[in-house]
Amino acid sequence: xxxxxxxxxxxxxxxxxxxxxxxxxxxxxxxxxxxxxxxxxxxxxxxxxxxxxxxxxxxxxxxxxxxxxxxxxxxxxxxxxxxxxxxxxxxxxxxxxxxxxxxxxxxxxx
Amino acid sequence: xxxxxxxxxxxxxxxxxxxxxxxxxxxxxxxxxxxxxxxxxxxxxxxxxxxxxxxxxxxxxxxxxxxxxxxxxxxxxxxxxxxxxxxxxxxxxxxxxxxxxxxxxxxxxxxxxxxxxxxxxxxx
Numbered sequence: 341x342x343x344x345x346x347x348x349x350x351x352x353x354x355x356x357x358x359x360x361x362x363x364x365x366x367x368x369x370x371x372x373x374x375x376x377x378x379x380x381x382x383x384x385x386x387x388x389x390x391x392x393x394x395x396x397x398x399x400x401x402x403x404x405x406x407x408x409x410x411x412x413x414x415x416x417x418x419x420x421x422x423x424x425x426x427x428x429x430x431x432x433x434x435x436x437x438x439x440x441x442x443x444x445x446x447x448x449x450x
Numbered sequence: 451x452x453x454x455x456x457x458x459x460x461x462x463x464x465x466x467x468x469x470x471x472x473x474x475x476x477x478x479x480x481x482x483x484x485x486x487x488x489x490x491x492x493x494x495x496x497x498x499x500x501x502x503x504x505x506x507x508x509x510x511x512x513x514x515x516x517x518x519x520x521x522x523x524x525x526x527x528x529x530x531x532x533x534x535x536x537x538x539x540x541x542x543x544x545x546x547x548x549x550x551x552x553x554x555x556x557x558x559x560x561x562x563x564x565x566x567x568x569x570x571x572x573x574x
Contacts, residue, residue: 348491372560383454383543383565384494391560428493436482438563440493 343367346429346441355450359416363429363441366410370431370439373405375414378426378443387427388414419448452478454546456566463534464574470530471569473544479524480546484563485517488541500527534573543568 346363353359361375372391376384390396393407402415412431416423426443453476463469473483481502486494498508498519506519518530527546531538545563 344493346493374560376565381541381568381570383456383545383567385565386562389560389562430494436484436499437496438484438494440495442491442493 341366343439344429344431344441347444348442350445350447352447352449353419355419355421355448357419357448359419359423359446359448361414361416361427361429361444361446363412363431364410365412365431365439367431367433367439368407368410369433371434372432373403373412374430374432374438375401375403376428376430376440378428380426384428416446419446421448421450424448452476452546452548452562452564454544454564454566456542456544456569458569459567460570460572462572462574465535466533468530468532469534469571470528471542471544471571473527473529473546473566475525475546475564478546478548480527481524481549482547483521483527484545485519485527485529486543486545488543488568494543497529531571534571536573539571539573541568541570 344365374389375387378384388403390405396403400417404413428443429441430438455474457472483500485497488494497512498506500506500521502521508514521527545565547563
């Protein structure tokens with residue numbers, strides 16, 4: 341079993357839709373939960389991070405962490421074609437090591 | 451935000467040759483840099499952690515004699531793929547982070563790694 345599981349998609353939605361992206365994990369030591377966006381042939385850029393359980397909102401993006409279920413989510417409201425990218429979840433504990441999911445490819449069509 | 455560059459952005463080489471990839475933090479000093487490898491449709495996998503002035507720490511299964519890492523300054527780390535083979539063809543990405551004094555960051559703060567744009571290596 342992988343430490344972090346993420347549905348690779350692809351996920352195709354119309355512009356304006358609400359997008360839900362999810363990851364599950366197995367390591368209860370993870371404390372930091374990140375969502376990265378990666379465009380094709382580019383490095384990942386950090387969208388949001390959450391420490392421990394809870395919700396965090398930033399504009400159209402909301403990150404949720406449920407440590408009891410070992411489940412994290414990223415919601416994108418009013419999705420735009422410019423949101424089309426691969427979204428990677430990543431996690432870490434007390435060490436520097438980031439464990440990434442495989443990424444979910446999102447396509448928002450006009 | 452902090453900027454990390456990589457050079458080259460892509461490289462094609464013959465099997466058996468060595469390739470050097472540079473990772474630079476442009477507007478901050480990075481005591482620690484990280485090297486990742488990403489195969490198509492797979493997640494980023496940490497290869498090694500590079501510390502300025504000391505030996506790199508390699509992840510299990512990564513050959514340190516094949517993937518040579520040098521972190522000679524606070525803004526530059528290099529990854530050399532020695533005797534490259536077609537199976538080494540991949541997307542190599544580095545990241546860097548600023549260093550803060552121990553205890554100066556609240557526990558809830560994430561010390562962000564800033565990623566470079568990646569280097570596409572193709573070994574023929």
